[in-house]
Amino acid sequence: MVVEGFSFTDENMAKQAAKEVEGVRYVKSKTDMSNPKEVLRVYQRLLAQKTFQTPVGYAYLRELQEYLISNPSIENKEVGAVPVASDLKVNDAMGVAQRLRQRVKGERRKFQISLFVNLVLALTIAVMFGIALSSDQTTILNYEKKLQDRYAKWEQELTKREQIVREEEQMMDLKFDTMADEE
Numbered sequence: 001m002v003v004e005g006f007s008f009t010d011e012n013m014a015k016q017a018a019k020e021v022e023g024v025r026y027v028k029s030k031t032d033m034s035n036p037k038e039v040l041r042v043y044q045r046l047l048a049q050k051t052f053q054t055p056v057g058y059a060y061l062r063e064l065q066e067y068l069i070s071n072p073s074i075e076n077k078e079v080g081a082v083p084v085a086s087d088l089k090v091n092d093a094m095g096v097a098q099r100l101r102q103r104v105k106g107e108r109r110k111f112q113i114s115l116f117v118n119l120v121l122a123l124t125i126a127v128m129f130g131i132a133l134s135s136d137q138t139t140i141l142n143y144e145k146k147l148q149d150r151y152a153k154w155e156q157e158l159t160k161r162e163q164i165v166r167e168e169e170q171m172m173d174l175k176f177d178t179m180a181d182e183e
Helices: 011-030 036-049 055-070 090-134 143-182
Strands: none
C-alpha cells in the first residue's frame, strides 16, 4: 500500500500513515506558517505528544524542523530533534529481509536434501554396476563374453575327447594289425 509516496507492506502501518496524512492536513490548516513562533509551538507540541509514528508523519516533522532551523528569529537549540520510535518499520525492511532469509534458508535446505538424495542414488547405481561387472553369473552386460567362453571351453573338451578317441582307435588298429599278422 502506498501512502503519500511511502510504500507499506504492513496494512496497519499504512492505515496509521493515512490517519497521519489527515493529521498533517489539519495541522497545516490551523497553523499560520508565516508566524515562526506559532510553528515552533506546534512543532514542540507534536514532538511532546508523539503524534506521528510513521514515515509520513516524520517527513512532516522534518519539514517543520527545516523551516524552523532556517528561520533566523528562532534559535536552533529551541528546535528539538525528531525522536524516532525504536520499533519503526520503514517499508517493513526487517520483515522483508527476514522473510528473504527464511526463504533462502528453506531453498538451501531443499537443495541440500536433493543433493544428498542424488549422491545416494548415484552411489547406488555405481555399486550395482560394480557388482554386475565383478559377478560370475551371466548378465546382460557380460552375456556375449560368457557364451563365447563357454563354447570355447566345450570346443576344447570335445577336441581333447576326439584326440583321446583317435589315439585309442589307433591303438586298437595296431592291436588288430598285430593280431592279424600273428594269425
